[in-house]
Amino acid sequence: MLKRHLLAAAAATTLLVSALPAQAVSIAYNANFEALIAPGIAAYEAATGQKVDAIKLPGGDDYSTRIQTDLSAGTAADVIMLDSYIVAEYAGSNYLAPLDDLLKDWDQFKDFMKGPLDVVSYNGKVYALPNGTDVRMLYYNKADFTKAGLPIPWAPKTWADVIDAGKALNKVGVANAFLLEAGTKWGEGTTMQGFYMTLLGADTPDGDRNRLRDRASGKWIGDSPAIRNTLKFYQDVYVNDKISGTAINYAADVFNDTNNAFLAGDIGIYATGNWANDCLWGCGNANQPSQEEKDKLVGFSPWPGSGLPGAKATTNISGGWTVALTAKAATNPDAIKLLEAIYDAKNLGKWTVDTKTLTVRQDIADSDAYKSNPFLAQITAMVADTTGRDTVPGYAKVSALVQDMTAGILDGKSIDDVVKTYHDALVDEFGADAVVTLQ
């Protein structure tokens, strides 16, 4: 009797489930990329007649925390936007679907350049599609520089030149002369725009002495002259010479507050990337000032090295954002269709030129609109100097610990103390065998 009831219930449930309309494909994305994602969604909806469940989340560090929590809880959307550095980590955790097979019938997959695809690959498989890449530089406020009697264009050759400019800016009332991202509120921004850009110029590049990871041995560098030099630079900026206050790194809405403060002249020099040319006036905002007007307000210089013997003259490191499919979406044909709609040459090409983003697609790079853009030509020249992050599983933890190191310096702790804390935490995390100290 009971068995028959159960069977009937099971049959009814099956009928009910099969009768329900297929669930709408869902996407979670960073609002900073709305100008790329929203038209992609619209194109998908127009082509298929199906609605997309779109979850637009504010950019900033909390975006990554939210996605990470969703993934580990198993509640993530079908399609998710990810910073490229985290892709290998999530692929290694089986959160993402490998895309090679899913995209093999898409005639535009071949247009993606190999280098940028390597960044989002894990064990030889591609796990996300990059929408572009970036370079980093020191933006400066021209009105502040004029007031301080500093030369425009500005081209610092060493860290000392940056500190000197900062002191000159302090004298004319720019209290936050140099925004060097520090602490935990910037998240990955501290590691990339601040720490790694400094680190790369802190020692000779030989044997990866200027990196977080020794790539030949596969060990994390727990202590090195480059790490100590970098922390010394942070200490000069925030503690010794105090050319900037510390609070700006902890503003309530740190990305937007900083952009506004920089445009208002409250920050003189801003360590950021080429996206600033767009995002200072609202990422993807259609009503931006013209490039000529922007160039009157702000300029940029490549990041100088430390000036120590053997160190690089200028440094750069590239990242970028991607869109991936979560593992559960691997069998959902709608998810891959949505991905293709977003990355369609027309949609991605328009966004790339509008926002002046470095492209990762050969066909877009070859297009006239891209080639004829002077700003893009300028930043493309900086790509020669660039490198990538240590995008292996574990990097996200190391990055968080790097942010803690800079927070320690802001707190007035000694370099010895923060390096010891960092080293010990790396050993806790990866074991003593996987951590190396360079002399």
Add this chain to the structure above:
Amino acid sequence: MRQSPWLAAARGPMLIAMLPAAVCILATVALSAWAIFYSFTNVELTGARSINWSFIGFDNYVRLFTREGFLNSLWVTFVFTFFSAIVGQSVVGFTLAVTLRGTRSLLRNIVEVAVMLGWLLPDIVAAFMWNATTSKTGLINSFILNPLGVGPVDLISNYALTVVVVANIWKGTAWSYLLFSAALDSISREILEAARVDGATPFQRIRLVILPMLRSHIATNLLLITIWTFGYFALIFALTGGGPGRQTEVLSILMFHTSFNVGKLGFGSAIAIAMMLLVGVLAVFYLRQLKEPK
């Protein structure tokens, strides 16, 4: 044991009425047990150790004391709780309740609205407001410090913990004020009249009559606001994110940062358990104060 017939007849409905409580208790016990279990492992939010984690005994608890972070946060939490809740909210709330009692003036209305506003505003809104108020071009610099010829002072850079403490006093005083106002109403006028006739000064009336009679209210208030403040998160997180450096990194922010930014769920759980024990000790202390002296 003889059961009352009413209870026996109502057993069914009473069992149903108990269900929500049972679910709440079960959920609390299960989640605490889960956190205790995790605190003995090296499980992480993502990566290899989210799948292949292992037991590491008391390592996480040892690291509370041997690694940077916990002891600093314990101190910050202690300072924050002591000055913003125990000293700030409680004393300010009590003082307001005593001074405004019985008055029916415009002043009282204004003060009550101001106090309640802090309590009613969402934490995030309050955080943005205080961020703006204490910024270099904010209210405090523009209207108080600059006219006095001081500043502008970068308040959050230089006095982050003080700003957070003041913000929380402003935010939470309403609760203590309401509780003490209601408690004061329960003291009969005759007793206060009698004290006055006997020649007690206003200060003596507070110290010798009102305070002893409010003993249990004070303990209840302290118990509640200590528990709330000890684990308070949103206002500080939005206002300073725990910074600059680690100046305002209270235990709840350290726990969040460790668990969800760094991704060490095991270590984060150990911090959570330590917090639970600390609040537990404080709660026992206050509950003992609630007992009438013999």
